[in-house]
Amino acid sequence: MILITEFMDESVIDSLSEHHPTVYDITLAEDKARLLEAIEPVEALIVRNKTIVDAELLSHGPNLKCIGRLGVGLDNIDVTSCEARNIPVFPAIGANIESVAEYVIGTAMILLRGAYGENASVIAGSWNRTECIGSEISNKSLGLLGLGAIGRKTAAKALSLGMDVQAYDPFVSPDDDLWTSVKPVEMDELARTSDIISIHVPLVETTFHLIDRVFINKCKAGSIIINTSRGGVVEEDSLIEALKSGNLGGAALDVFEKEPLDKDEGKKFSGLNNLILTPHIAGVTKESNYRVSKMIAEKVLGCLDTKF
Known part of the structure; x- marks a missing residue:
């Protein structure tokens, strides 16, 4: 049975x-x-x-x-x-790497452009063109934390769009051919120089709250963090603080420290227009x-x- x-x-x-x-x-x-x-x-x-x-x-x-x-x-x-x-x-x-990689690139584009949430203002007759001017993804720097199958697929898609890709993964051999197109960096440099940071690590003792206040404070001003790995990797309160202050330009969270996210826990994310939340669905199409x-x-x- x-x-x-x-x-x-x-x-x-x-x-x-x-x-x-x-x-x-x-x-x-x-x-x-x-x-x-x-x-x-x-x-x-x-x-x-x-x-x-x-x-x-x-x-x-x-x-x-x-x-x-x-x-x-x-x-x-x-x-x-x-x-x-x-x-x-x-x-x-390996069966869902395509969908997760597409999610990362797609949410990055949405957050960079910043114009896709303007339905209400356009319907109301408010033609805020100058306020809706965002950025292109081409020539932006993508920093990948983790270069497993999903990280590699994301890197390939980013490179095809003209992005500069760098990554931190101490488990990838220095002789890996991937390093010919992806720049190896330490975590501090990745935080300081990436326009978009995408997380692709498992949740283990050493990665719990890997993205904490200290890391986020090192991030490039206006940068974007995307987490499709596991919720516990990101310290959510510090992320919210940085989104509110403007230190981070945006974030996309598909995973949460508490899942499913209940109504009371979800309140802390309310009012953030530079945040995309989805119910652990990045890998499911x-x-x-x-x-x-x-x-x-x-x-x-x-x-x-x-x-x-």
Whole structure:
């Protein structure tokens, strides 16, 4: 039996159902009691980032053979406990890099131009052309924190638009061919010289609040910060402070320290016209959802000795 607790491409779910009994119930993601009851006969569990796969859940699933993650981050999965049970965890590595890279470039363009929120004033007859003059993305400096698959795809798109790209990633070899087109810099230089900073690092102990008040205060005046990685990487209160003061020209946040962001927590972001907020959706488009779903279906069926 296959259990899917979060949204997945329905055509792929239909294909899974042709091979194994499949239950698709997105209400289980946040109903731990019902999930504990449902997991007993399950051989393959497919989740996104809301379903908490911990030691307790694993202990209730004696038949579990694998876990499919419809995404990349494994923050919600106790990988150590899975390894102790010899349960492989399959993330959808590489399947959503195109959509995340497009999100970064797209939000950067919107924030640089600054004119796309003028519907109300135009409808009201206010023709504020001079106030709507923004900037082009060409010849701007993009600073990338992290050069994994998504960072590299973003770099390629930025270079094609005539941007100068620099990056900090101590895990990339100095001999990597990427450095022929991307300038290697330390974090301080990246902060001081980048017009746009895009974050592509996992959330681990060393990256928690990596973008803090100290880093933000070093940033080039009027620069833009875009976070599509994990919410805890950015110290949100310091970011808000810099947006209000004008030290930062703008920001786009697709991820938050607390997810989902509730109404009370969201209040602190209100009134900021130079801020784009989205609900952890940078990596999810119709196309990427199909690619991610198909990749995980193939891996799960492979584990269950079935061809997709």
